[in-house]
Amino acid sequence: MDNTSLIIIDDDASYRGVLQRRLAQKTEFEVLTFASTRAALQHTSRLRCHGIILDMMLAGESGLDAIGQLKQHFAPTHLIMLTGYASIATTVEAMRRGATDYLAKPVALTTLLQRLLASEVAVTSISPAVTLTPAQLEWEHIQRTLLDHRGNISATAKALGMHRRTLQRKLQKMSPRG
Incomplete structure (x- = not known):
């Protein structure tokens, strides 16, 4: 792996801690955690950033609004937006702003690892149109x-x-x- 760190930004301390421990156990990345995007942006690590796992709804700030700054500051290979309130509108907006993925909480660790460790962009097949209720x-x-x-x-x-x-x-x- 040419990038050596993962960054988790989530205001839920227990979720952040569990995710950090599980990712540290399953990968060779150094896993850094922050409660806010402001705290993350103040971090000046020399490590290259493989991925950022960013909560959409942070206390007092929006993860969506921070995507551009985080990408510019850390230049991650992956920026995964996590949310408990998934919708098509916020998915499109997150991707438009530069997120590489968008996952609804709770997310299985295997799913998160698949997205983070994908060696190349996966080609997804086009599924048939689904009619919304x-x-x-x-x-x-x-x-x-x-x-x-x-x-x-x-x-x-x-x-x-x-x-x-x-x-x-x-x-x-x-x-x-x-």
Whole structure:
């Protein structure tokens, strides 16, 4: 392996610790962890960075907004966005900003290792079109609008023509559990 470090950025200390231990056991990488993108960007390690595992929803900041800076600072081979709130809109946005992969939490360690250790870009076969249910279409529309309004619930609710509390209930009820 020509790159020697992995960086985990997640504000959940227990998740970050478990992931660090498991990756350190299964790979030869030095695994560095940070609770925020700000802390990671202050790190000036001389190690080359093979990959960054970045949580999308960090306390007080968005992982999406930090992708460009992280890529410029560390030049990782892989930048994997992890989220508990996966949607097509945020997947597209993460990839547009430079993420190499996007995975929903919880993610199996084997899946994460496959993505991190892929020696070449895998060619994925095109799967047949999947028809979304009305609930899935509504979820995607809400997520796109939420992304357009930079996570602002009040502005999103106004744009969707619903009360803020109604939107919050829908987000909680419709949220993919995992």
